[in-house]
Amino acid sequence: MAASDLATDLKQAMPDLRGSLQAGVSLADLTWFRVGGPAEALFLPADADDLAYFLARLPGEVPVTVIGLGSNLIVRDGGIPGVVIRLGRGFSEVAVEGTRITAGAAVPDVKVARAAGDAAIAGFSFLRGIPGCIGGALRMNGGAYGGETRDVVVEVETVTRKGEKVTLSNADMGYSYRHSSVPDDMIFTRATFEGRTGDAEVIAAEMAKITESREATQPIKSRTGGSTFKNPPGTSAWKLVDAAGCRGLVVGNAQVSELHANFLINLGGATAADIEGLGEEVRRRVKETSGVTLEWEIKRIGVPKAG
Numbered sequence: 001m002a003a004s005d006l007a008t009d010l011k012q013a014m015p016d017l018r019g020s021l022q023a024g025v026s027l028a029d030l031t032w033f034r035v036g037g038p039a040e041a042l043f044l045p046a047d048a049d050d051l052a053y054f055l056a057r058l059p060g061e062v063p064v065t066v067i068g069l070g071s072n073l074i075v076r077d078g079g080i081p082g083v084v085i086r087l088g089r090g091f092s093e094v095a096v097e098g099t100r101i102t103a104g105a106a107v108p109d110v111k112v113a114r115a116a117g118d119a120a121i122a123g124f125s126f127l128r129g130i131p132g133c134i135g136g137a138l139r140m141n142g143g144a145y146g147g148e149t150r151d152v153v154v155e156v157e158t159v160t161r162k163g164e165k166v167t168l169s170n171a172d173m174g175y176s177y178r179h180s181s182v183p184d185d186m187i188f189t190r191a192t193f194e195g196r197t198g199d200a201e202v203i204a205a206e207m208a209k210i211t212e213s214r215e216a217t218q219p220i221k222s223r224t225g226g227s228t229f230k231n232p233p234g235t236s237a238w239k240l241v242d243a244a245g246c247r248g249l250v251v252g253n254a255q256v257s258e259l260h261a262n263f264l265i266n267l268g269g270a271t272a273a274d275i276e277g278l279g280e281e282v283r284r285r286v287k288e289t290s291g292v293t294l295e296w297e298i299k300r301i302g303v304p305k306a307g
Contacts, residue, residue, distance in 0.1 A: 056163025
């Protein structure tokens with residue numbers, strides 16, 4: 001089925017759809033690496049009810065892929081078959097009540113950190129160091145600078161592949177290091193977090209320190225995708241990459257950052273294949289020199305370009 005056929009057929013089958021549904025949209029502009037092919041169909045739901053309506057009527061054989069801000073993501077050059085769902089404005093609310101914060105899945109992590117700081121709620125400063133949105137942090141148990149998402153989650157609202165709304169507790173999330181056990185076909189829409197009463201000046205100082213550290217040690221102004229590999233038990237991925245002689249390594253127009261060896265960079269004109277191929281070469285060299293098999297932290301989705 002052609003991309004236009006899928007989008008057209010779905011629109012006709014869902015007359016009450018309120019969100020945007022488009023065919024053949026390039027996903028490169030929606031990822032921090034600025035690479036990747038098109039979505040066969042891209043759906044931006046108006047809100048959680050619209051998302052549930054869409055999924056309840058979407059044929060079971062149509063694949064669904066969910067993306068957030070695209071900060072920790074490689075979309076392969078052949079694009080993504082089926083429907084890509086991206087949560088936007090209808091999932092961007094932030095509300096504070098006491099030491100609790102409720103945030104939509106599309107809210108940038110840094111915005112939640114700032115909201116907590118403004119309300120003198122401690123426990124959220126680590127989110128300042130995660131370049132993504134709340135949905136991704138929930139899915140991957142995002143963490144940085146001594147904190148993890150599971151430390152503050154109370155409950156998470158989701159929509160299932162069948163269009164059912166389900167609320168999960170912290171315990172239901174099955175959290176471990178950079179992982180949750182929630183099925184991939186459940187879409188996070190909103191979450192409630194709990195912090196503790198803190199001092200606004202202390203929290204501001206914590207976040208300023210994190211900001212300074214990121215700017216000094218990470219290539220945040222480059223086309224990058226955050227930490228590439230998970231830290232193996234007892235060591236740091238960047239140390240193994242460095243020891244394997246991969247700092248500055250180039251494949252095509254992709255490079256291992258000179259500033260931080262666990263970051264890959266699009267030097268300009270890189271393909272997704274360049275970036276993923278570079279990552280695989282790094283994994284090969286690290287395995288050869290240390291015996292450790294690095295696990296990807298960056299998500300890689302879609303299909304390679306034909307030919």
